[in-house]
Amino acid sequence: xxxxxxxxxxxxxxxxxxxxxxxxxxxxxxxxxxxxxxxxxxxxxxxxxxxxxxxxxxxxxxxxxxxxxxxxxxxxxxxxxxxxxxxxxxxxxxxxxxxxxxxxxxxxxxxxxxxxxxxxxxxxxxxxxxxxxxxxxxxxxxxxxxxxxxxxxxxxxxxxxxxxxxxxxxxxxxxxxxxxxxxxxxx
Amino acid sequence: xxxxxxxxxxxxxxxxxxxxxxxxxxxxxxxxxxxxxxxxxxxxxxxxxxxxxxxxxxxxxxxxxxxxxxxxxxxxxxxxxxxxxxxxxxxxxxxxxxxxxxxxxxxxxxxxxxxxxxxxxxxxxxxxxxxxxxxxxxxxxxxxxxxxxxxxxxxxxxxxxxxxxxxxxxxxxxxxxxxxxxxxxxx
Numbered sequence: 001x002x003x004x005x006x007x008x009x010x011x012x013x014x015x016x017x018x019x020x021x022x023x024x025x026x027x028x029x030x031x032x033x034x035x036x037x038x039x040x041x042x043x044x045x046x047x048x049x050x051x052x053x054x055x056x057x058x059x060x061x062x063x064x065x066x067x068x069x070x071x072x073x074x075x076x077x078x079x080x081x082x083x084x085x086x087x088x089x090x091x092x093x094x095x096x097x098x099x100x101x102x103x104x105x106x107x108x109x110x111x112x113x114x115x116x117x118x119x120x121x122x123x124x125x126x127x128x129x130x131x132x133x134x135x136x137x138x139x140x141x142x143x144x145x146x147x148x149x150x151x152x153x154x155x156x157x158x159x160x161x162x163x164x165x166x167x168x169x170x171x172x173x174x175x176x177x178x179x180x181x182x183x184x185x186x187x
Numbered sequence: 188x189x190x191x192x193x194x195x196x197x198x199x200x201x202x203x204x205x206x207x208x209x210x211x212x213x214x215x216x217x218x219x220x221x222x223x224x225x226x227x228x229x230x231x232x233x234x235x236x237x238x239x240x241x242x243x244x245x246x247x248x249x250x251x252x253x254x255x256x257x258x259x260x261x262x263x264x265x266x267x268x269x270x271x272x273x274x275x276x277x278x279x280x281x282x283x284x285x286x287x288x289x290x291x292x293x294x295x296x297x298x299x300x301x302x303x304x305x306x307x308x309x310x311x312x313x314x315x316x317x318x319x320x321x322x323x324x325x326x327x328x329x330x331x332x333x334x335x336x337x338x339x340x341x342x343x344x345x346x347x348x349x350x351x352x353x354x355x356x357x358x359x360x361x362x363x364x365x366x367x368x369x370x371x372x373x374x
Contacts, residue, residue, distance in 0.1 A: 045232065120307075163196070169355065
């Protein structure tokens with residue numbers, strides 16, 4: 001089943017011009033007719049969509065990645081990475097999961113997907129991975145120091161509220177699951 | 188009391204070069220030494236910080252703004268706008284609140300502040316305004332159609348989960364307040 005891309009609430013129109021092409025970010029501008037007939041230059045950013053995987057291990061602990069990049073405070077979050085141009089979303093999730101952890105999973109369930117901001121065309125896809133098995137070593141580049149952390153659901157909920165936890169988009173789902181056992185079962 | 192700016196977990200270093208200056212977004216790049224001694228070009232975006240105000244009216248209903256911009260689906264959220272260069276955060280909140288609604292408030296309480304993403308230097312400041320009084324008409328430009336909505340707490344919680352609600356950063360606080368009456372009193 002093809003996973004649909006979440007639509008931005010202010011799509012970049014086809015006639016928009018790419019005014020800057022960066023390493024991560026491209027900037028688009030276009031002339032937008034306003035409600036009163038005047039025109040204004042609108043601007044919006046595009047970056048490659050990202051997959052983020054929360055893996056549930058056999059003992060029900062959840063795998064988080066503690067990451068240290070050069071020049072950056074450590075961060076904590078799911079296993080994640082960019083979807084290559086034209087790459088299938090689920091394939092990207094499997095590829096990033098294997099590269100960053102050396103693991104494969106029997107099941108990848110799409111948990112939620114969303115656009116993060118009206119002025120940035122950028123979709124996030126959150127997956128839950130189950131039936132996890134080690135098949136290889138990690139495959140990292142010189143800019144990454146990655147440590148595995150295994151947390152219980154309650155530990156994850158607590159840590160999700162701290163500044164180093166990156167995926168704030170799922171905190172609300174975790175909290176809801178905490179208060180609602182049916183939803184917890186789903187996870 | 189001076190409101191402190193939330194610090195990015197990957198600050199743009201002083202020697203970074205601004206490689207693009209846009210209407211909303213500026214792009215910075217710098218050479219970053221990696222852990223293995225190699226170098227890589229890092230990139231990060233900067234945009235003007237934003238204030239967002241949730242006003243509690245005398246009948247305890249919460250004021251939301253339904254906004255329609257040209258070329259955009261309608262959005263729903265707090266009263267908000269950009270902090271001008273060098274402007275004090277609280278002053279910006281008062282100014283935006285007055286401009287967009289024609290209202291003033293006795294009290295602006297900082298609810299939370301945060302950086303939204305490790306690759307974007309952009310801070311959000313959420314305020315709760317109380318003791319609200321009308322003193323002027325709205326002062327809008329040709330690109331805005333704005334409608335006021337007055338919601339109970341439960342209505343706000345429900346609507347905060349829909350795609351048109353912009354300030355996903357506060358949904359977790361609303362949900363927590365829903366389950367914890369002490370926190371609800373605080374709001």
